[in-house]
Each structure stands twice: as structure tokens, then as C-alpha cells.
Amino acid sequence: MTPNSCSQTAAAAAACLDLTAVSDLIARQHWSRLKALAGTTSAAAAAQLLHLLLDSPHANPPTLRLLFRWSESHFRSPQPLPLHCRLLHSLAAAKLYSDLRFELHSLAKSGRHSAPSILHSLSISGDTRRRGASLSVIADMLVLALVKNSRTESALEAFYRSRDYGCRLSVLSCNPLLSYLIKEGRIENVEKVYKEMIRRRIAPNLITFNTMIHGLCKARKLRRAGDLVEDMKTWGFSPSVVTYNTLIDGYCKSGQAGKMYKADALLREMVLAKIHPNVVTFNTLIDGYCKDGNSSAAARFLEEMKRQELSPNVVTYNSLINGLCGEGKVDEALGLLKEMDDSNVMPNVVTFNGIVNGFCKKGMLAEAKGLLDDMLERNVTPSVITFNTLIDGHCRSGLMEDAIALKRLMSGSGIRPNVSTYNCLISGFCRNGDMSSATKLLDEMEENDVKADLITYNVLISALCREGKMAKAVKLLDEMQDIGLQPSHVTYNTLIDGLCKKGNLRAALNIRARMEKGGKHANVVTYNILIKHFSGRGKMHEANELLNEMLEKGLVPNRVTYDIIKEDMVERGYIPDIDGHLCNDAA
DNA sequence: ATAGGGTTAG
Numbered sequence: 092m093t094p095n096s097c098s099q100t101a102a103a104a105a106a107c108l109d110l111t112a113v114s115d116l117i118a119r120q121h122w123s124r125l126k127a128l129a130g131t132t133s134a135a136a137a138a139q140l141l142h143l144l145l146d147s148p149h150a151n152p153p154t155l156r157l158l159f160r161w162s163e164s165h166f167r168s169p170q171p172l173p174l175h176c177r178l179l180h181s182l183a184a185a186k187l188y189s190d191l192r193f194e195l196h197s198l199a200k201s202g203r204h205s206a207p208s209i210l211h212s213l214s215i216s217g218d219t220r221r222r223g224a225s226l227s228v229i230a231d232m233l234v235l236a237l238v239k240n241s242r243t244e245s246a247l248e249a250f251y252r253s254r255d256y257g258c259r260l261s262v263l264s265c266n267p268l269l270s271y272l273i274k275e276g277r278i279e280n281v282e283k284v285y286k287e288m289i290r291r292r293i294a295p296n297l298i299t300f301n302t303m304i305h306g307l308c309k310a311r312k313l314r315r316a317g318d319l320v321e322d323m324k325t326w327g328f329s330p331s332v333v334t335y336n337t338l339i340d341g342y343c344k345s346g347q348a349g350k351m352y353k354a355d356a357l358l359r360e361m362v363l364a365k366i367h368p369n370v371v372t373f374n375t376l377i378d379g380y381c382k383d384g385n386s387s388a389a390a391r392f393l394e395e396m397k398r399q400e401l402s403p404n405v406v407t408y409n410s411l412i413n414g415l416c417g418e419g420k421v422d423e424a425l426g427l428l429k430e431m432d433d434s435n436v437m438p439n440v441v442t443f444n445g446i447v448n449g450f451c452k453k454g455m456l457a458e459a460k461g462l463l464d465d466m467l468e469r470n471v472t473p474s475v476i477t478f479n480t481l482i483d484g485h486c487r488s489g490l491m492e493d494a495i496a497l498k499r500l501m502s503g504s505g506i507r508p509n510v511s512t513y514n515c516l517i518s519g520f521c522r523n524g525d526m527s528s529a530t531k532l533l534d535e536m537e538e539n540d541v542k543a544d545l546i547t548y549n550v551l552i553s554a555l556c557r558e559g560k561m562a563k564a565v566k567l568l569d570e571m572q573d574i575g576l577q578p579s580h581v582t583y584n585t586l587i588d589g590l591c592k593k594g595n596l597r598a599a600l601n602i603r604a605r606m607e608k609g610g611k612h613a614n615v616v617t618y619n620i621l622i623k624h625f626s627g628r629g630k631m632h633e634a635n636e637l638l639n640e641m642l643e644k645g646l647v648p649n650r651v652t653y654d655i656i657k658e659d660m661v662e663r664g665y666i667p668d669i670d671g672h673l674c675n676d677a678a
Numbered sequence: 679a680t681a682g683g684g685t686t687a688g
Contacts, residue, residue: 235679266679301680336681374682381683409683444684451685479685511686518687549687581688588688616688 110147113140117158118151122165137162138174145177152178152185156194172204176216183225192232199236199245206249209233214256227258234264238271246271247280254291262296269302278310297328304334308341316341335361336371343379351383370396374406381414386423389414403434409441416449424449440466440474447477451484456493459484473504479511486519491528494519508539514546521554529554545571549581556589561598564589568602578609584616591624599624615641619651626659634660635667 108129116125131137141158144150159178163169175198182191198209213229230253237246246268253260265288272281285303288295295303300323307316316338320330335357342353354376358368373396380389389411393403408431415424424446431438443466450459459481466473478501485494494516498508513536520529529551536543548571555564564586571578583606590599599621603613618641625634638656641648648656660667 263679270680296679298680303680305680331680333681338681340681369681371682376682378683404682406683411683413684439683441684448685474684476685481685483686514686546687553687579687585688 108140108143110144110149114144114151114154117154117161120157120161122161131162134162134166134168134170137166138170141170141174141178145181150181152181152187153190155181156190169201169203172208172212173216176209176212179213179229180216180225183228188228188232191229192236195229195232195236196239199233199240199242202240202242206233206237206245207252210249210252210256226256227260230256230258231260231264234260235267238264238267241271243268243271243275243277247284250284251287254287260291260293262293262299265293266296266298266302269299269306273302273306273309276309278306278312281306295323295326297323297331300326300328301331301333301337304341305337308337308344311341311345313341313345313347330361330364330366332361332366332369332372335366336369336375339372339379340375343375343382351379351385351388354379368399368401370401370404370407373401374404374410377407378410378414381410381417384418386411386414386418386420403436405431405436405439405442408436408438409445412442413445413448416445416452419449419453421446421449421453421455438469438471440471440477443471444474444476444480447480447484451480451487454484454488456481456484456488456490460497473501473506475501475506475509475512478506479509479515482512483515483519486515486522489519489523491516491519491523491525508541510536510541510544510547513541514544514550517547518550521550521557524558526554526558543576545576545579545582548576549579549585552582553585553589556585556592559589559593561586561589561593561595565598565602568605572609578606578611580606580611580614580616583609583611584614584620587617588620591620596624612644613641615646615649615652618646619649619655622652623655623659626655626665631660631665631667638667 113125113129116128122131125131129136129140131140137158141155141162144155144158155178159170159175175194179191179194182188182194198204204212210230210233213226230249234246234249234253237243237249250260250265250268265284269281269284272278272284281303285295285299288299300319304316304319307313307319320334320338323330323334339354339357342350342357347353358372358376361368361372373392377389377392380386380392393407393411396403396407408427412424412427415421415427428438428442428446431442443462447459447462450456450462463473463477463481466477478497482494482497485491485497498512498516501508501512513532517529517532520526520532533543533547536547548567552564552567555561555567568578568582568586571582583602586602587599587606590596590602603617603621606613606617618637622634622637622641625631625637638648638652641652656667
């Protein structure tokens with residue numbers, strides 16, 4: 092068959108076009124002349140021509156793509172999926188991978204088709220003999236395209252379904268899939284995908300392992316993360332600086348006892364293994380120590396990194412500035428801001444937010460507000476968080492009018508108040524017992540289409556509890572569950588506390604039952620509330636039983652627990668007969 | 679294609 096001969100279809104016979112001339116017009120994008128020659132006056136006609144060109148052995152894939160793109164934009168209507176799939180196959184066969192990526196990207200972005208229908212259409216399209224090999228490449232790129240377009244659910248479907256078509260995927264799509272699932276906090280899916288990768292003999296690489304370790308750390312499964320480090324070694328990969336940084340960060344954020352000691356041990360271990368700590372390593376440690384309330388240890392790490400000739404960057408300084416401000420050491424934070432200037436590290440909005448927060452915490456509201464001018468001078472644009480911090484600071488000092496003025500100022504600077512803004516203000520009004528102003532803000536939220544969140548409800552519930560309006564408070568619990576908001580421990584504990592204070596133990600236990608039903612287990616705070624309720628009423632036996640129950644569950648008593656035991660029980664002459672845990676810890 | 683920083687509730 093020669094390129095100019097008509098192919099076997101009836102449509103082609105009718106058209107009997109000079110395909111070389113047609114291709115030439117397409118390549119030169121002479122669309123009106125193409126219309127005259129080939130009659131492409133509709134999307135359907137263009138589709139027909141595309142099929143014709145695809146059937147011709149001399150079809151040129153880039154030309155096909157030009158025609159396809161022109162048709163979709165010119166007629167403002169998408170071409171049918173089977174045709175798109177034929178185009179994808181021809182691009183894959185010609186190894187035009189960047190064009191293929193682009194086409195899959197637009198297919199994924201449009202969201203018109205589900206992953207299974209795309210895979211199915213691909214599987215029955217294209218040259219039967221070469222389909223298998225190119226199907227794998229296309230499916231692999233499809234998963235990647237779906238991930239990049241935040242269509243994680245479809246990406247997962249494509250990942251699993253592609254197995255039914257015998258596709259061999261690669262780490263190039265699986266790694267980003269894992270990474271996105273982690274970003275979305277869907278750790279169960281992460282582990283499933285990983286296991287499926289192994290089952291399908293998609294060999295994990297160093298990045299797969301680092302990503303998985305990150306996911307497990309984020310899910311606070313530190314032991315499993317450690318197991319994976321051993322796994323990676325059996326696959327022939329040595330932990331890299333990223334592996335260590337991830338683990339160090341995992342421990343810093345784990346909340347477990349001695350976490351900073353573990354983080355420090357990992358630092359020593361990596362140095363011993365001749366893996367050099369980098370800026371991220373130090374930043375992670377500095378942030379970890381700051382969050383642990385130990386900014387002086389963090390400051391020593393800043394010195395250490397300088398000694399190792401690693402340049403602290405804006406993240407380094409931000410972590411330390413935030414830590415210092417959190418401890419009320421705003422002067423030292425300002426010293427660091429000066430140091431940034433000296434070493435040409437540009438402060439950004441996060442830097443200033445930290446200092447604004449520091450001033451607010453000390454009640455130095457004029458200084459905090461004054462930072463807005465400094466920011467302006469330095470070309471740093473305040474963010475919602477800057478204003479929220481300022482607003483919250485004013486609310487906490489009872490300066491509600493100034494807080495409202497700041498909200499106007501932020502709107503005037505083109506920053507829309509978000510839920511947090513409203514939460515700060517509502518909580519401020521509630522603290523002042525001004526429920527009518529709080530309610531007005533709730534209405535305003537509705538008008539501005541800002542949805543109430545968990546914190547909004549917690550704030551309102553605790554305000555109602557303080558006023559003893561328990562029926563209304565419980566009603567809000569129902570309401571939030573109705574609109575699909577998961578109540579938190581705080582929500583339940585606030586209600587339990589309110590009900591206990593009213594002496595309504597039965598209702599309090601009812602909420603506790605709802606809490607368990609909602610998958611949230613009683614925590615230390617829950618027990619403290621209940622123990623306080625009993626011991627405060629002289630029911631020492633019940634209080635004691637709750638103490639034991641709490642310890643049996645492995646919950647660790649905190650300061651509040653000890654205060655209750657000391658003031659309500661011991662000082663009134665009752666010695667809890669709970670087992671050894673308490674004596675050891677209390678001593 | 680993998681790792682690090684900011685506000686708000688009890």
C-alpha cells in the first residue's frame with residue numbers, strides 16, 4: 092500500500108484523499124486550507140480524518156497530535172476516548188514520550204474519564220502486536236499524570252487496575268504516587284501500594300524507601316520506619332542523608348519520651364557512617380529542640396553548623412526565632428533578625444510572623460502592630476497568619492474593638508479573613524461573655540461562605556459549657572457530626588467537663604460512650620475530669636478505680652492528675668491504693 | 679521522583 096492510496100474503510104474510499112498533502116497542511120497548520128481539502132468542518136469530520144491518518148502506515152504522530160489539538164480547541168469539544176487512545180498508542184510506538192506525557196496530562200486534567208475506562212479503551216486500541224509493550228509505558232505515565240493533577244483516587248485505581256492488563260509499572264510513577272498519598276495523610280493506602288509494588292516485582296529504589304520511611308514517620312509508626320531501614324539494606328541500599336533527616340524529623344515530631352535523645356543518637360550514627368549532616372539535618376534538629384522548649388540547645392546547634400561551614404538559611408533562623416519567641420525571649424529573636432541582615436539572609440513572612448507572635452504573647456501589642464510597617468519597608472507581604480496572630484493577640488488582651496479594626500485592615504489589604512480569623516474573634520467575644528457579638532460573626536461567616544470548622548465548634552461548645560447551657564452545647568455536638576465534622580478529644584472532654592460540673596454524671600458518661608463510638612478513646616484529660624468529679628464529691632473509691640483503669644490502659648498521669656491526687660485525695664486524708672506506677676512517678 | 683520553618687481550642 093502506498094501512502095497515497097485509499098485505505099480499506101468505506102469512509103476513506105469515499106474521501107480518497109491525498110494523505111501526504113493533508114499531512115503537509117496539518118504540519119504547517121493551514122487549517123482553513125485543510126477544511127477546503129479534507130472537509131474538516133466539524134469535530135466528527137476531524138475525527139474521521141484522524142482515523143484515516145492513523146490507519147495509514149505513514150502516519151506521522153506529531154502531525155496527528157497537531158490535528159487532534161486543533162480539533163479539540165477549534166470545535167470546543169473533546170474527541171472521543173477511543174480516538175484519544177489510538178493517538179496515545181501511536182505516540183508511544185514512535186517513542187515520543189514528551190508528547191505522550193502532554194496528552195496524558197490533558198486527559199488526566201480534564202477529568203472526563205475514569206481511570207478504568209481509560210485503561211480499558213487503551214487495551215482494545217492500537218496495533219495488536221505492539222500493544223503490550225506500549226500499554227505499560229502509557230499506563231505508567233497515566234498514573235503519573237493523574238497524580239500530578241491531584242486525582243489521587245483515580246491514580247490509585249489506575250495503579251491497581253493496570254495489573255489486570257499485564258502492565259509493568261515503574262518507580263517513576265509509583266514513587267510520586269506514594270509521595271502524594273503521604274501528603275494527603277492516607278497512610279493505609281501507602282502501605283498497600285508498597286506491598287502491591289513488591290508483589291508485582293516493581294523494584295523499589297532508594298527514593299521509594301526514603302518516601303516510605305517518611306510516610307511511616309508521619310503516621311508515627313517509628314518502629315515500622317526502622318524496620319524499613321533494615322529492609323532497604325537487604326535490597327542493597329544504604330541509608331542516605333535524606334533517610335537520616337527523615338528519621339530525625341520523625342523522632343522530633345513523635346512526642347515520645349526521650350525523643351530528642353533519639354534524634355541526637357541518629358545524628359551521631361550518621362556521622363559515624365560517614366554521612367555528612369547538611370543544612371536540613373541541622374534545621375530539623377534546631378526546630379525539634381525549639382519545639383521541645385529547649386531553644387538554648389537549638390542555639391548551640393546553630394553555632395555547630397556554622398563551625399561546620401554550613402550556611403544557616405531562612406528556615407534555620409525561622410525555627411530558632413519561633414522557638415525563642417515561644418519562650419518569651421523576643422530580644423534574642425530580634426538579635427537573630429539582625430544577624431540575618433548581617434549575613435544577607437532575607438527574612439520572609441514566616442520570620443516576621445514569629446516575632447509578631449512573640450510580641451503578642453508578651454502583650455506588647457503596639458510593637459507587634461508596628462512590625463507591619465517594618466514588613467512593608469522590607470517588601471514582605473503580611474499573610475492571613477500575620478493578621479490572625481495580631482487579631483488573636485488583641486482578643487486575648489480583651490481589645491475586641493482593635494481586633495475588629497485589624498480585621499478591617501486585613502480585608503482592606505486584600506486578605507480575606509479565613510476560619511481561623513473568625514475562630515480567634517469568636518473565641519475572644521466568648522471569653523468576654525459577649526455571645527451576641529460571637530453570633531453576629533457566625534452569621535457573617537455564613538454570608539462570606541467561610542465554613543465553620545472543628546475549632547469553631549470547640550470554641551462555641553466550651554463557651555456554652557462555661558455558661559452552663561449544656562443542652563445547647565450537646566446540640567452543637569450533634570450539629571457538627573451532621574455536617575461531617577469529626578469531633579476531637581477536646582470536643583468530648585469539654586462536654587464531659589461541663590456535664591460533670593453540673594453534676595450530671597449520667598449525661599457525661601453518655602458523651603464518653605459517644606466518644607468511644609466515634610473511635611476516640613478516653614485520654615488523660617478525660618480521666619482527669621472524671622477523677623476530679625468523684626474525688627471532689629468525696630467518692631474516693633470511684634476516683635481510685637478510675638485512676639487504676641487509666642494506668643491499666645497505659646495512660647500516663649500528668650501534672651493535673653497529680654494535683655487532683657494531692658489536693659483532693661491525699662490532703663483530705665485518703666491515700667489511693669493504686670499500684671506501684673504512681674508511687675514511682677510521684678516520688 | 680524522597681527530607682526542614684509560621685496563627686487559632688483544652
